[in-house]
Amino acid sequence: MDINEVVVKLRELLGPEKVLSEPEDIYVYGYDSSIVYKGYPWVIVRAYSTEDVVKVLKFADEHVIPVIPRGAGTSLTGGPIPINGGIILDLSGMKKIRVDVDDGIVEAEAGAIVDEVDKECRKYGFMFPIDPASAEVATIGGSLANDGGGMRGARYGTMRHVLLSVEVVLPGGKVLQLGSPVYKQALGYELAQLIAGSEGTLGIITKATFKIVPLPERVGRILAFFSDVEDAAKAIFTIRRRGLNPLILEFMDDITLQAVDSVYKLGLPQANAAVLADVDGPPEAIDRYINTFKGIFKEYNAFRIDVATDPDEMNRIYMARKGAYPALSRLYPVVIIGDVCVPLSKLPNIVKAIKDISKKYELPIAAVGHAGDGNLHTFTGLHSTSGDEWERGYKANDEIALVALELGGSVSAEHGIGMQKKYLLVKELKVRRSEYALELMKGIKKLFDPKGILNPGKLFD
Amino acid sequence: MSSKDLTSKLSEYIESCKKCGFCKAVCPVLKVSDHIETYGPRGRILLLQGLYEGLLKPREYLARRLYCTLCGYCSIKCISGLELTEAYLIGRTLLTENGIVLDVIGNLIKSIVSTDNPYNVDPSIKAMWIDYLPEKPPTKGRVVYWAGCTTSIRRPDSALAAYELIKSLVGDVAVIDSEPCCGWPLYLAGDVVGYRSQVSKALRSLEGCGAGVVITTCPACTRSLRDKARELGIKSSIKVYHIVEWLYELMKEGKLPKLQLEETITYHDPCELSRHMKVFKEPREIIRSIQGLKLVEMRGNQLESNCCGGGGLYLALDADKSSNIALNRLNDVPNGVKVLVTACPSCEVQLNTAVRGKGLELEVLDISELILRSLNK
Numbered sequence: 018m019d020i021n022e023v024v025v026k027l028r029e030l031l032g033p034e035k036v037l038s039e040p041e042d043i044y045v046y047g048y049d050s051s052i053v054y055k056g057y058p059w060v061i062v063r064a065y066s067t068e069d070v071v072k073v074l075k076f077a078d079e080h081v082i083p084v085i086p087r088g089a090g091t092s093l094t095g096g097p098i099p100i101n102g103g104i105i106l107d108l109s110g111m112k113k114i115r116v117d118v119d120d121g122i123v124e125a126e127a128g129a130i131v132d133e134v135d136k137e138c139r140k141y142g143f144m145f146p147i148d149p150a151s152a153e154v155a156t157i158g159g160s161l162a163n164d165g166g167g168m169r170g171a172r173y174g175t176m177r178h179v180l181l182s183v184e185v186v187l188p189g190g191k192v193l194q195l196g197s198p199v200y201k202q203a204l205g206y207e208l209a210q211l212i213a214g215s216e217g218t219l220g221i222i223t224k225a226t227f228k229i230v231p232l233p234e235r236v237g238r239i240l241a242f243f244s245d246v247e248d249a250a251k252a253i254f255t256i257r258r259r260g261l262n263p264l265i266l267e268f269m270d271d272i273t274l275q276a277v278d279s280v281y282k283l284g285l286p287q288a289n290a291a292v293l294a295d296v297d298g299p300p301e302a303i304d305r306y307i308n309t310f311k312g313i314f315k316e317y318n319a320f321r322i323d324v325a326t327d328p329d330e331m332n333r334i335y336m337a338r339k340g341a342y343p344a345l346s347r348l349y350p351v352v353i354i355g356d357v358c359v360p361l362s363k364l365p366n367i368v369k370a371i372k373d374i375s376k377k378y379e380l381p382i383a384a385v386g387h388a389g390d391g392n393l394h395t396f397t398g399l400h401s402t403s404g405d406e407w408e409r410g411y412k413a414n415d416e417i418a419l420v421a422l423e424l425g426g427s428v429s430a431e432h433g434i435g436m437q438k439k440y441l442l443v444k445e446l447k448v449r450r451s452e453y454a455l456e457l458m459k460g461i462k463k464l465f466d467p468k469g470i471l472n473p474g475k476l477f478d
Numbered sequence: 479m480s481s482k483d484l485t486s487k488l489s490e491y492i493e494s495c496k497k498c499g500f501c502k503a504v505c506p507v508l509k510v511s512d513h514i515e516t517y518g519p520r521g522r523i524l525l526l527q528g529l530y531e532g533l534l535k536p537r538e539y540l541a542r543r544l545y546c547t548l549c550g551y552c553s554i555k556c557i558s559g560l561e562l563t564e565a566y567l568i569g570r571t572l573l574t575e576n577g578i579v580l581d582v583i584g585n586l587i588k589s590i591v592s593t594d595n596p597y598n599v600d601p602s603i604k605a606m607w608i609d610y611l612p613e614k615p616p617t618k619g620r621v622v623y624w625a626g627c628t629t630s631i632r633r634p635d636s637a638l639a640a641y642e643l644i645k646s647l648v649g650d651v652a653v654i655d656s657e658p659c660c661g662w663p664l665y666l667a668g669d670v671v672g673y674r675s676q677v678s679k680a681l682r683s684l685e686g687c688g689a690g691v692v693i694t695t696c697p698a699c700t701r702s703l704r705d706k707a708r709e710l711g712i713k714s715s716i717k718v719y720h721i722v723e724w725l726y727e728l729m730k731e732g733k734l735p736k737l738q739l740e741e742t743i744t745y746h747d748p749c750e751l752s753r754h755m756k757v758f759k760e761p762r763e764i765i766r767s768i769q770g771l772k773l774v775e776m777r778g779n780q781l782e783s784n785c786c787g788g789g790g791l792y793l794a795l796d797a798d799k800s801s802n803i804a805l806n807r808l809n810d811v812p813n814g815v816k817v818l819v820t821a822c823p824s825c826e827v828q829l830n831t832a833v834r835g836k837g838l839e840l841e842v843l844d845i846s847e848l849i850l851r852s853l854n855k
């Protein structure tokens with residue numbers, strides 16, 4: 018079937034208004050947030066219901082046409098890029114959200130924006146536990162498919178940790194509900210969990226049900242500055258070792274602090290590291306929690322500790338962390354975002370390695386971490402997406418992932434594999450002497466998608 | 479700027495955009511377009527990139543996607559700190575230079591040329607509000623009230639109130655005989671040459687009546703007659719103020735009489751005034767100086783105000799979506815508030831139409847109407 022026939026047929030099946038095929042649409046839908054990758058879909062279909070998805074998957078399976086699911090297109094690894102044409106299935110029009118406080122759950126359609134889901138939960142005194150930095154734009158489907166996480170990862174994990182059940186459409190149009198919308202389920206193989214992190218290669222997520230958690234009664238924020246990265250890291254382990262469970266626990270290195278301060282003029286001191294912690298609990302306990310954290314930071318030689326409990330001041334000191342990517346983005350036209358995970362005890366090692374790699378490649382690399390769960394992000398500042406500097410940037414990024422692996426960590430924490438990290442995934446499996454895991458994954462893929470139409474070329478070849 | 483300069487400026491935007499999509503979170507046009515990527519700010523930058531690379535051709539379909547409300551909220555959100563509306567305007571200019579002018583936009587341009595206003599109404603209709611003044615105003619004087627096309631034609635009550643207000647504060651105030659269009663719609667349509675000539679004509683007409691100080695109720699006119707004209711090197715010694723800026727100066731100098739009004743109001747920040755001109759503290763200070771009055775903020779205010787849908791010529795392009803944006807904005811009005819004040823005639827028209835459409839009990843006022851009421855009490 019040629020492309021024009023595909024477009025005509027899809028228009029017939031779904032109605033013309035749901036099918037986009039002008040050159041402008043094709044061009045724009047060929048991108049995500051990864052900068053490097055681009056492709057050209059043949060056509061874009063806007064799904065507004067599970068039935069729409071069923072129609073597309075029946076048709077595509079019959080004619081063996083690639084289908085690339087897409088939420089908001091904020092993937093940093095090329096996840097929704099159409100490598101060899103095909104149909105982009107845009108789910109951002111499916112947005113219904115239903116909170117059930119009695120059952121402690123939220124059900125959201127694939128295109129619902131994560132932040133909107135959180136807002137809906139907040140109306141009832143609850144929140145959506147997972148808070149990716151991209152929450153204001155990223156969709157539930159995309160975040161689940163990438164198994165996204167966020168600042169609250171140390172406490173709540175990633176999307177899979179709060180997932181109860183998911184509705185998926187398989188090639189051929191079969192609709193399945195995997196898992197149950199209840200807190201406990203012993204149903205043999207946890208197929209819903211396979212969908213989390215599957216990056217659109219097994220089925221199209223149309224809706225999912227998640228656990229929700231109560232809003233904290235009160236939050237206090239502490240920002241501590243250190244001259245020595247090792248001290249900051251030790252303070253983080255100590256928080257862990259003493260059984261404290263902050264809502265967020267974030268690490269920032271010197272390059273981050275300088276960049277943020279130069280752009281946002283927050284009056285940050287010259288420091289080699291900083292740790293930001295949010296503590297939560299009943300109002301009468303907050304001061305005690307804050308003092309416990311302050312005590313630990315002082316024990317490890319923090320030379321300045323800022324504390325905030327009122328919203329304006331909390332926002333101000335939050336900028337030291339939240340401003341990292343925007344600050345680097347204002348200073349450099351191109352920023353490569355890295356995403357690795359290391360055992361907590363290896364935090365000083367990875368930070369030191371990043372410094373060495375930064376020197377080796379003569380590039381500014383800022384390190385910022387969800388220190389509570391060992392997930393470190395790097396922001397490498399560049400001037401263009403071509404030439405020698407660009408190549409060095411990419412090499413540096415891969416080298417950081419390999420160091421994380423050497424340290425017993427993982428090459429990908431929450432941004433997925435997509436196109437960018439396929440070879441790193443193979444490396445990681447090799448290091449773990451588990452190359453066969455890749456064969457298992459391919460076998461699972463074959464069961465779900467025998468003709469290989471779903472998001473081809475992602476995760477593995 | 480030559481086409482070459484514009485193209486090179488555009489390349490800076492394209493190179494600095496990280497494609498992160500964070501700008502999408504706030505775009506009113508994207509929201510009423512079911513989140514179709516080509517209707518959002520990242521989509522617009524990508525379209526410009528395609529145009530720049532020569533992979534997309536200048537044509538109507540692309541031009542339509544470049545039309546949004548130019549509210550500027552995406553620039554506030556932009557992770558790279560890009561002034562995105564400038565990029566969209568460069569795109570519009572390049573398309574116009576390539577002969578791609580959408581019919582509705584072409585008609586608007588023709589209307590300005592033939593009737594001196596974008597509404598294609600006879601100039602006598604534009605000047606009709608003046609007949610409702612208690613006495614005929616002078617047509618020459620140092621202080622001039624510039625109503626602008628939208629206030630004159632679509633919000634004559636605001637024009638009357640503003641005139642009365644200025645008069646009661648400074649005594650003599652003149653109104654130009656047949657006020658020309660300030661040229662702003664031409665700038666928004668990417669017709670920079672047309673804009674230059676129209677704004678020069680407007681400034682000449684003001685100079686002709688001896689104006690030293692010009693006060694207007696329209697933020698777009700302020701940007702046109704003052705900011706953009708200055709930026710493009712069009713010289714004029716006239717001091718142009720938006721009425722909020724002017725009232726604020728009077729207030730700082732202690733020249734604003736006591737204001738009093740028992741009312742609970744909310745204030746909608748016009749995008750042109752708040753985000754583009756950074757005037758958002760001033761109207762609040764003026765409003766808060768009114769004794770007996772309570773200001774309850776809208777959800778989304780100041781630099782993070784949600785758009786009314788009326789800017790950027792978007793209303794001309796897609797009236798339905800434009801009115802959906804206005805309807806969305808009404809969801810931000812706090813409960814129990816019965817008066818919505820703003821400081822832009824386009825916002826007033828948009829919001830008032832939406833209020834009527836929804837059958838709400840909400841009065842939409844221009845800030846000059848509010849101050850006039852507070853003076854008379």
Ligand SMILES: Cc1cc2nc3c(=O)[nH]c(=O)nc-3n(C[C@H](O)[C@H](O)[C@H](O)COP(=O)(O)OP(=O)(O)OC[C@H]3O[C@@H](n4cnc5c(N)ncnc54)[C@H](O)[C@@H]3O)c2cc1C
Pocket residue numbers: 049050085086087088089090091092093095096097108127148149150151154155156157158159160161162163164165166167168216217218220221222223342431432472475497498499
């Ligand atoms: C500046 C920035 C900051 C970020 N911060 C974080 C962060 O803090 N934490 C984090 O985890 N991520 C982060 N990300 C990465 C990205 O935002 C997340 O992975 C996000 O959850 C993806 O959601 P999306 O809707 O944009 O998905 P898309 O990018 O559209 O798609 C992501 C993947 O999911 C697949 N997919 C999409 N929808 C479906 C569906 N309905 N069914 C099946 N497969 C589907 C796609 O094919 C693709 O492989 C960040 C990205 C940016 C640009």
Ligand code: SF4
Pocket residue numbers: 504505506507508518519522546547548549550551552553562563785
């Ligand atoms: S200026 Fe406003 S309407 Fe236009 S793209 Fe930006 S946010 Fe959307």
Ligand code: SF4
Pocket residue numbers: 494495496497498499500501502519520523555556557558559560562
């Ligand atoms: S927020 Fe700025 S950098 Fe990010 S996609 Fe939008 S325009 Fe580009």
